[in-house]
Amino acid sequence: xxxxxxxxxxxxxxxxxxxxxxxxxxxxxxxxxxxxxxxxxxxxxxxxxxxxxxxxxxxxxxxxxxxxxxxxxxxxxxxxxxxxxxxxxxxxxxxxxxxxxxxxxxxxxxxxxxxx
Amino acid sequence: xxxxxxxxxxxxxxxxxxxxxxxxxxxxxxxxxxxxxxxxxxxxxxxxxxxxxxxxxxxxxxxxxxxxxxxxxxxxxxxxxxxxxxxxxxxxxxxxxxxxxxxxxxxxxxxxxxxxxxxxxxxxxxxxxxxxxxxxxxxxxxxxxxxxxxxxxxxxxxxxxxxxxxxxx
Numbered sequence: 262x263x264x265x266x267x268x269x270x271x272x273x274x275x276x277x278x279x280x281x282x283x284x285x286x287x288x289x290x291x292x293x294x295x296x297x298x299x300x301x302x303x304x305x306x307x308x309x310x311x312x313x314x315x316x317x318x319x320x321x322x323x324x325x326x327x328x329x330x331x332x333x334x335x336x337x338x339x340x341x342x343x344x345x346x347x348x349x350x351x352x353x354x355x356x357x358x359x360x361x362x363x364x365x366x367x368x369x370x371x372x373x374x375x376x377x
Numbered sequence: 378x379x380x381x382x383x384x385x386x387x388x389x390x391x392x393x394x395x396x397x398x399x400x401x402x403x404x405x406x407x408x409x410x411x412x413x414x415x416x417x418x419x420x421x422x423x424x425x426x427x428x429x430x431x432x433x434x435x436x437x438x439x440x441x442x443x444x445x446x447x448x449x450x451x452x453x454x455x456x457x458x459x460x461x462x463x464x465x466x467x468x469x470x471x472x473x474x475x476x477x478x479x480x481x482x483x484x485x486x487x488x489x490x491x492x493x494x495x496x497x498x499x500x501x502x503x504x505x506x507x508x509x510x511x512x513x514x515x516x517x518x519x520x521x522x523x524x525x526x527x528x529x530x531x532x533x534x535x536x537x538x539x540x541x542x543x544x545x546x
Contacts, residue, residue, distance in 0.1 A: 346505075351476040354462070354484035355469045361486035362467035 382411030383503075386430040388423045388451065389463070390439050392416045395487060399463065402495040409496075420450055430458050432499055436487075437464040437475055444471035445478075452478045459502040463487055463495065 385406060389395060395403075406412035415430070417423040420442045423433075433455060437447050448460060462475055462484040472484050482502035485495055 347479070350483060351473055354476045355473045357484055357486060358467050358469040358472035361489055362469060364489065 382413050383432070384415070384428065384430045385412050385499075386415050386417060386423065386426060386433045386455075386458075388417045388420075388433060388439070389436040390418055392418060395463075398491050399487060399495060402490075402492040402499075405492060405496055406499070420447065423451055424454050430455060432502055433458055433460045434463045434499075435460050435481075437462060437466040437471065444468065445474035448475040448478055448481055452480050456480065461485065461495075461498050461502050463490070 383406060385403075387403070403412075403414060407414065415426055415428070417426055419440050433451060435448060435451055437444050439447055442450065444466065448462065451460065458480065460478075460481045462472070462481060464484075465487045466472065467486055475481055476484060482505070483498040485498055
C-alpha cells in the first residue's frame with residue numbers, strides 16, 4: 262500500500278494538471294472571443310452609425326432643396342397676387358372715379374383749369 | 378402706427394369743407410386709434426410738415442398741384458407712407474395715373490364716400506402696406522419662415538382691419 266501512494270499522488274497530480282490546462286485553454290478561448298466580438302462589434306456599430314448619418318444627411322439635403330423649390334414657388338405666387346391686387350386697386354379706383362364723374366357730384370373742370 | 382396713436386396727415390385744399398361723412402370718419406379715427414391729425418392745405422405745407430405719418434389722406438385738387446403731380450410729389454416726400462386719395466377730382470385718367478404709384482392705396486371721392494368706407498380704406502392701407510413691406514424685406518433676405526409669418530399677418534390683419542372698422546365680410 263505504501264508503495265502505491267507515490268503513484269496515486271502522481272496520478273492525481275496529472276489529472277489536476279490536465280484539468281488546469283483545460284481550464285486555462287477555455288479561459289484563453291473566452292478572452293479571445295470576447296476581444297474579437299469587442300473589436301468587430303464596435304466596427305459593426307460604427308458602420309451602421311455612419312450609414313445612418315449618410316442617409317440622414319441625404320434626406321436633409323433633399324429636404325433643403327425641396328424647401329428652396331417651394332419657397333421660390335411661394336414667393337412667385339405672392340408676387341403675382343400682390344401685382345394682381347395692385348391692378349385691381351387701380352381698376353377699382355378708376356371705376357369709382359368714373360361713377361363719381363357720371364354722377365356729376367364733383368367739379369373736375371375746375372381742377373383742370375388750374376393747370377391749363 | 379405707434380403706441381402713441383395713428384399719425385394722419387390730412388392734405389386737403391379745404392379741410393373745413395370735407396363734408397359730414399369725412400368729418401365723422403376723422404372723429405372715429407381719433408376715437409378708435411387715438412389718431413393725431415395734422416392738417417395741410419397745400420403741397421408746400423405738406424412738404425414742410427415735420428415728423429412721420431402712418432397714413433396720408435390726399436386731395437388731388439390742391440391750389441398749386443393737380444392729379445398725379447400731387448401724388449408723385451407727396452409720395453416722394455413721404456416714400457414709406459401709404460396714401461389714400463380723398464378728393465373731389467373725378468377725372469378717371471388722372472385718378473388712374475395717381476393710383477399707379479406703389480404707395481397710393483385707394484381712391485375715395487369726397488362727395489360720395491361714407492364714414493365706414495373711408496375707415497376701411499385707411500385700415501386696409503395700413504395693414505396691407507405693412508405686409509407688402511414685410512414681404513419685400515423678407516424676399517430680399519431670403520427668410521422663408523418670415524414670409525410665412527407675413528402671410529399669416531396678412532390673414533390676421535385682414536380680419537383685424539375689418540373688425541376695427543366694423544366691416545362684416
